[in-house]
Amino acid sequence: MFKRKLKALDYEHWEEVNCKDDEQLKKLVVWLEDEKVRHYTVEDRIPLRDIHNGTWDEVFQKYLKDVECPLTTSILDQLEWLVGLAVRQEFEDKPEKYQIKKETGTTDAEVPTVKSTNPLDTLDFNSNEFKEGVQSIAKLLNIAQHPNHLTTLEACSKYVTSRLNAETLKNPRTVVITGTPFPIMETEMGFDMGDKVLNNTAKALNLLYIQDLRDLQTSINEAIVAVQNITANPKTDTKAGKVGV
Structure with missing residues (x-):
């Protein structure tokens, strides 16, 4: 699946990626930043491109922090997250390529505007505060974090509704998995x-x-x-x- 994502991103050497080769992984990180993520300016990418520098690992960890990667486990998990970020960035850069076009000559029906009193409707689901909140909940529930924070939130919701509802808390044995x-x-x-x-x-x-x-x-x-x-x-x-x- 990792290589399939690289193929979708048009990575030239997607078939040759060896996860045990540190130099290949470093080159992949540089390519992702240069071609897809583009979080840094060209000048700020210079330390990241110097893959033979002894302090590259520190530069990479700083880069992950700058792009708000929530993972602190192995470099492979972090790289998997970074590839997912690149896929999402690719879609955001070219949304018209993936969206279905509406037929010409059709107009959307006018719908009356309803002002909601629900405070949840006023939340900015793409704000940094909201993303950090989702990350905190996922970490508390020990749920793996997806590059898309809304997908992570959905996973948290399913876990809470199935494992932390009132009936389950009264009788936890009903959700404890036993056997082989x-x-x-x-x-x-x-x-x-x-x-x-x-x-x-x-x-x-x-x-x-x-x-x-x-x-x-x-x-x-x-x-x-x-x-x-x-x-x-x-x-x-x-x-x-x-x-x-």
């Missing part, structure tokens, strides 16, 4: 897409699909129980009945 993990990546899907990455992706999507089916079945069962509580125990008014002539 099912080796999903070692199972056969019944088809082969000719690529290991695509096959693993299909297996992950299959798990998500099964989870959706389970949630749907749970909702159906709850609806059946609710209807049965009404139809199986009807209320009758015996005073309205009449016996004889």
